[in-house]
Amino acid sequence: MKKLLSLLLAMAMAISLTACGGTEHQGSSAPSPAIDPVSGQETETPDIKGETEPPAAEDTEGTKILVVYFSWADNAILADDVDAVASPSVIPPGNVQQLAVWVQEETGGDLFAIRVTDPYPSDWDACLERANEERGSDARPELEEQVEDMDQYDTVFLGYPNWWYGVPMALLSFLEQNDLSGKDVYLFCSHGTGGLARSVEIITEAAPDANISDRIFDCYEEEAASSEEDIKAWVDELGFSAGDSVENEQAARQIQVRFDGGAVVYELNDSAAADALLAQLPLTINVEDYSTNEKIFYPPQALDTTAAPLAEGGAGVLAYYAPWGDVVMFYDGFGTNGSLYALGQAVSGEAWIGQMSGTVTVEMAE
Ligand SMILES: Cc1cc2nc3c(=O)[nH]c(=O)nc-3n(C[C@H](O)[C@H](O)[C@H](O)COP(=O)(O)O)c2cc1C
Known part of the structure; x- marks a missing residue:
């Protein structure tokens, strides 16, 4: 059963290839080699860095920013069960977690990690299976804690991994419990070879009145750890950092x-x-x-x-x-x-x- 799930996911991820970097949401283009996380085989992910001129920065002065993210690493049981499993395990820090910290550093916003009360297995196959069950039953996992006073934020950076061609169901729990209507929302995502898949549509359905920007940062999982410069440049291009980041560094x-x-x-x-x-x-x-x-x-x-x-x-x-x-x-x-x-x-x-x-x-x- 587990092998079948892994295989299905690998096939699905290989079908929908995507970009790495900050961009307007668009389809695939010039390929670069990458390894499929499930099958371990070489596949191709397009690299569209530098394809489009960055749009002009928006007027972001005086906005209060929240950086929200979900990452497997801080939603997993990091117990000693790691040796007992055959398939790969979660290794902190999570990809999205790393990206979120860099967005937070660059924007000076508040950081909020979405955490479920019932963490996922740290074993890859077991986590896939549980995530697939939750997807099948349209579950809304219970969340550990809530954002304090969501109303104070005008801008939300929302980070997530692609889970089963979409989003972890806990992201939907979050979106249903927090009204993002009227807020400017910027998405960032780390994924395998499946790219963004249906994630943007799913988020848009869950937060129909949010102003979700199509200037999305997405990143292949193996490039996440080296994406600090790229994601900070994306934040800059959106008009959020420059002066802020200098102030932050000085304040630090x-x-x-x-x-x-x-x-x-x-x-x-x-x-x-x-x-x-x-x-x-x-x-x-x-x-x-x-x-x-x-x-x-x-x-x-x-x-x-x-x-x-x-x-x-x-x-x-x-x-x-x-x-x-x-x-x-x-x-x-x-x-x-x-x-x-x-x-x-x-x-x-x-x-x-x-x-x-x-x-x-x-x-x-x-
Ligand atoms: C349960 C689960 C399901 C996943 N499903 C997909 C998928 O459908 N497509 C894809 O490209 N990557 C998929 N991935 C890979 C993750 O999107 C990718 O490894 C991401 O970088 C993980 O970020 P994180 O470490 O912050 O959780 C999946 C990972 C997990 C754990």
Whole structure:
């Protein structure tokens, strides 16, 4: 029975070949070799990258974005049953999961994973069989949790794998429980050789009043892991990232030193020493006075100063003095020193530095 299911699916997937990359939804074209996930035989998937000029970016300023996705890897029982099965098993991270994280990074939106209460087997054949049963009975698997306040979002990026020439039935549970009417919806999909198959039609039927864009990103399963650049470019072309992503990257390297009465926000440089400090946060730690221009604290672990730039400048500089292993917050001028390395620069609250005392919290900036 299992073999028959696999065979049927392999045949179906081979019939409907599709594109890889961000594109307007369209049929197949120039082929490139690929391996059928079920039969293991070489087949062909078209590669249409660069075929069409990207349409102009839409006006997306000020929209609130939700990135929703379903992926087998976080809907599977990842127990020790892996050795006991003959067919391939799920290996995290899932393809769609990876794509979703990149969309989230690029858009700065909120990420939501669709999870069923009754996870699927981690064995390929067993998962195919259960998914096929659910498809046959038009099931609506129960979902673990709901999106908090769907109304706040104007734009939804919806990611899914092709399951049985369509979508996992849990995607329909999601679409029926969340009203996407009037929202702009962008689809991204990872699949085997079956491509998008009927997935777009099925989603459109389930969310008839959503504005589903035909600028869909789809990706062959074996290319998912190396699709970061492509999917981020697709998000860019839709007009969602550019400035946002730069802001996100900067925000990801901002820390704050919070104390009774105020907070100082520092932008860290991209040195290994700054990375090592970030890796230790959050810290609740004692600040001490040193000389007449420094407030210092001792992070629990020494920082890696390989290739770190030397600190220079004046008030507002965040530095690391390697011989003592202390982080230095300057609130007045200082001289350079061959063992004093730059970690970053205050971007707000610089005036507070000289007044810090006692216990402070060092954490990611909000
Ligand atoms: C139950 C199941 C059914 C699938 N059905 C199809 C299919 O009909 N056509 C296809 O091209 N790929 C099919 N695939 C392959 C997945 O679409 C592909 O491996 C995808 O990249 C998986 O993404 P994920 O790792 O995020 O779940 C199926 C996979 C599973 C587990």
